Amino acid sequence: MHRELYDEEIGFRRSGKGLASRASFPSDLGWGPADFSFAGGWRVAGLVGALMAIGDLLAPHPRPPGRVPVPDVRGLFYSVCLEVAGRLGLQATAIRLTDRPMPVDGLVVDQSPLPPATVHRGSALTVQVWHPPVRPTGSRPA
Numbered sequence: 001m002h003r004e005l006y007d008e009e010i011g012f013r014r015s016g017k018g019l020a021s022r023a024s025f026p027s028d029l030g031w032g033p034a035d036f037s038f039a040g041g042w043r044v045a046g047l048v049g050a051l052m053a054i055g056d057l058l059a060p061h062p063r064p065p066g067r068v069p070v071p072d073v074r075g076l077f078y079s080v081c082l083e084v085a086g087r088l089g090l091q092a093t094a095i096r097l098t099d100r101p102m103p104v105d106g107l108v109v110d111q112s113p114l115p116p117a118t119v120h121r122g123s124a125l126t127v128q129v130w131h132p133p134v135r136p137t138g139s140r141p142a
Contacts, residue, residue, distance in 0.1 A: 064089070070117045070125065077105045078129050089121035094129045101131030 068088045073081040078094060085092040097109070106129035113119065 064121065067118045067120055070111075070113050070115045070119055072115045073108050073111055073125070073127060076108050078108060078127070079105050081108045081127055085125050090119070090123055090125040092125045092127060094127055096129055096131070098131040098133050100134045102134050104131060106131040 068090070070090075071084050071088065073084055076084070082092050094106075096106070098106075108127045109130045110128040112126045119125075
Protein backbone atom coordinates (compact mmCIF):
# COMPACT_ATOMS: atom_id res chain seq x y z
CA MET A 1 0.00 0.00 0.00
CA HIS A 2 2.81 2.41 0.84
CA ARG A 3 4.53 1.72 -2.46
CA GLU A 4 1.37 2.70 -4.39
CA LEU A 5 1.13 6.00 -2.48
CA TYR A 6 4.83 6.68 -3.10
CA ASP A 7 4.42 5.98 -6.84
CA GLU A 8 1.45 8.38 -6.98
CA GLU A 9 3.38 11.10 -5.12
CA ILE A 10 6.33 11.02 -7.50
CA GLY A 11 4.02 10.93 -10.52
CA PHE A 12 4.96 7.43 -11.61
CA ARG A 13 1.42 6.08 -11.28
CA ARG A 14 -2.09 7.46 -11.31
CA SER A 15 -4.83 6.25 -9.00
CA GLY A 16 -7.23 5.57 -11.87
CA LYS A 17 -8.61 9.09 -12.12
CA GLY A 18 -8.58 10.99 -15.38
CA LEU A 19 -7.66 9.61 -18.78
CA ALA A 20 -4.97 7.15 -17.69
CA SER A 21 -6.18 3.66 -16.87
CA ARG A 22 -4.82 1.61 -13.99
CA ALA A 23 -2.11 -0.72 -15.25
CA SER A 24 0.75 -2.70 -13.83
CA PHE A 25 4.13 -1.02 -13.48
CA PRO A 26 7.70 -2.31 -13.11
CA SER A 27 7.61 -1.38 -9.41
CA ASP A 28 4.68 -3.74 -8.81
CA LEU A 29 5.39 -7.11 -7.28
CA GLY A 30 3.05 -8.76 -9.76
CA TRP A 31 0.84 -10.23 -7.05
CA GLY A 32 -2.35 -8.82 -5.64
CA PRO A 33 -4.45 -9.83 -2.61
CA ALA A 34 -6.80 -11.82 -4.84
CA ASP A 35 -3.91 -14.05 -5.88
CA PHE A 36 -3.58 -15.37 -2.32
CA SER A 37 -7.17 -16.34 -1.54
CA PHE A 38 -6.67 -20.05 -0.79
CA ALA A 39 -9.45 -22.33 0.41
CA GLY A 40 -7.33 -23.47 3.39
CA GLY A 41 -6.49 -19.97 4.60
CA TRP A 42 -3.09 -18.78 5.79
CA ARG A 43 -1.77 -22.29 6.51
CA VAL A 44 -2.20 -23.32 2.89
CA ALA A 45 -0.75 -19.99 1.73
CA GLY A 46 2.31 -20.57 3.98
CA LEU A 47 2.73 -24.07 2.58
CA VAL A 48 2.54 -22.78 -1.00
CA GLY A 49 5.11 -20.09 -0.16
CA ALA A 50 7.45 -22.70 1.33
CA LEU A 51 7.07 -24.92 -1.74
CA MET A 52 7.86 -21.96 -4.00
CA ALA A 53 11.02 -21.21 -1.97
CA ILE A 54 12.14 -24.85 -2.16
CA GLY A 55 11.49 -24.86 -5.91
CA ASP A 56 13.67 -21.78 -6.28
CA LEU A 57 16.50 -23.44 -4.34
CA LEU A 58 16.32 -26.56 -6.51
CA ALA A 59 16.16 -24.69 -9.81
CA PRO A 60 19.42 -24.42 -11.76
CA HIS A 61 21.00 -20.99 -11.50
CA PRO A 62 23.47 -19.64 -14.04
CA ARG A 63 27.08 -19.82 -12.92
CA PRO A 64 29.75 -17.37 -13.95
CA PRO A 65 32.16 -18.75 -16.52
CA GLY A 66 35.21 -20.59 -15.16
CA ARG A 67 37.62 -18.73 -17.46
CA VAL A 68 37.61 -14.98 -17.98
CA PRO A 69 39.46 -12.73 -20.42
CA VAL A 70 42.35 -10.75 -18.94
CA PRO A 71 41.45 -7.04 -19.06
CA ASP A 72 43.95 -4.45 -20.22
CA VAL A 73 44.34 -2.30 -17.10
CA ARG A 74 47.47 -0.46 -18.23
CA GLY A 75 46.90 3.29 -18.05
CA LEU A 76 44.23 2.99 -15.34
CA PHE A 77 44.55 4.25 -11.80
CA TYR A 78 45.21 1.46 -9.31
CA SER A 79 41.84 1.84 -7.56
CA VAL A 80 40.02 1.42 -10.89
CA CYS A 81 42.24 -1.56 -11.71
CA LEU A 82 41.20 -3.21 -8.44
CA GLU A 83 37.53 -2.71 -9.28
CA VAL A 84 37.88 -4.17 -12.78
CA ALA A 85 39.87 -7.16 -11.52
CA GLY A 86 37.40 -7.75 -8.70
CA ARG A 87 34.42 -7.81 -11.03
CA LEU A 88 36.10 -10.55 -13.06
CA GLY A 89 37.12 -12.49 -9.96
CA LEU A 90 40.86 -11.86 -10.40
CA GLN A 91 43.27 -11.27 -7.52
CA ALA A 92 45.26 -8.10 -8.24
CA THR A 93 48.75 -7.80 -6.75
CA ALA A 94 50.67 -4.53 -7.02
CA ILE A 95 54.38 -4.02 -7.49
CA ARG A 96 55.23 -0.44 -6.51
CA LEU A 97 57.83 1.14 -8.80
CA THR A 98 58.48 4.33 -6.80
CA ASP A 99 60.61 4.20 -3.65
CA ARG A 100 59.03 7.14 -1.84
CA PRO A 101 55.63 7.69 -3.49
CA MET A 102 53.31 10.62 -2.93
CA PRO A 103 50.10 9.61 -1.13
CA VAL A 104 48.01 9.61 -4.31
CA ASP A 105 46.46 6.88 -6.43
CA GLY A 106 49.11 5.22 -8.58
CA LEU A 107 49.02 4.56 -12.31
CA VAL A 108 49.22 1.02 -13.68
CA VAL A 109 52.04 0.95 -16.24
CA ASP A 110 52.40 -2.80 -16.90
CA GLN A 111 50.68 -6.06 -16.09
CA SER A 112 51.06 -9.82 -16.20
CA PRO A 113 49.44 -11.73 -17.84
CA LEU A 114 48.85 -9.52 -20.83
CA PRO A 115 45.60 -9.50 -22.79
CA PRO A 116 44.16 -11.26 -24.82
CA ALA A 117 44.90 -14.20 -22.49
CA THR A 118 42.14 -16.01 -20.63
CA VAL A 119 42.62 -17.24 -17.06
CA HIS A 120 40.64 -19.07 -14.40
CA ARG A 121 38.56 -17.04 -11.97
CA GLY A 122 40.63 -16.37 -8.85
CA SER A 123 43.90 -16.18 -10.81
CA ALA A 124 46.52 -13.57 -10.03
CA LEU A 125 46.83 -10.37 -12.01
CA THR A 126 50.17 -8.71 -11.23
CA VAL A 127 50.34 -5.00 -12.00
CA GLN A 128 53.23 -2.56 -11.83
CA VAL A 129 52.13 0.74 -10.28
CA TRP A 130 53.92 4.07 -10.65
CA HIS A 131 53.37 6.96 -8.22
CA PRO A 132 54.83 10.45 -8.47
CA PRO A 133 57.79 10.60 -6.04
CA VAL A 134 57.73 12.75 -2.91
CA ARG A 135 59.72 15.94 -3.45
CA PRO A 136 62.58 16.50 -1.05
CA THR A 137 61.77 19.16 1.54
CA GLY A 138 62.98 22.62 0.64
CA SER A 139 62.89 22.07 -3.13
CA ARG A 140 60.54 24.06 -5.28
CA PRO A 141 59.06 23.10 -8.62
CA ALA A 142 60.70 24.85 -11.58
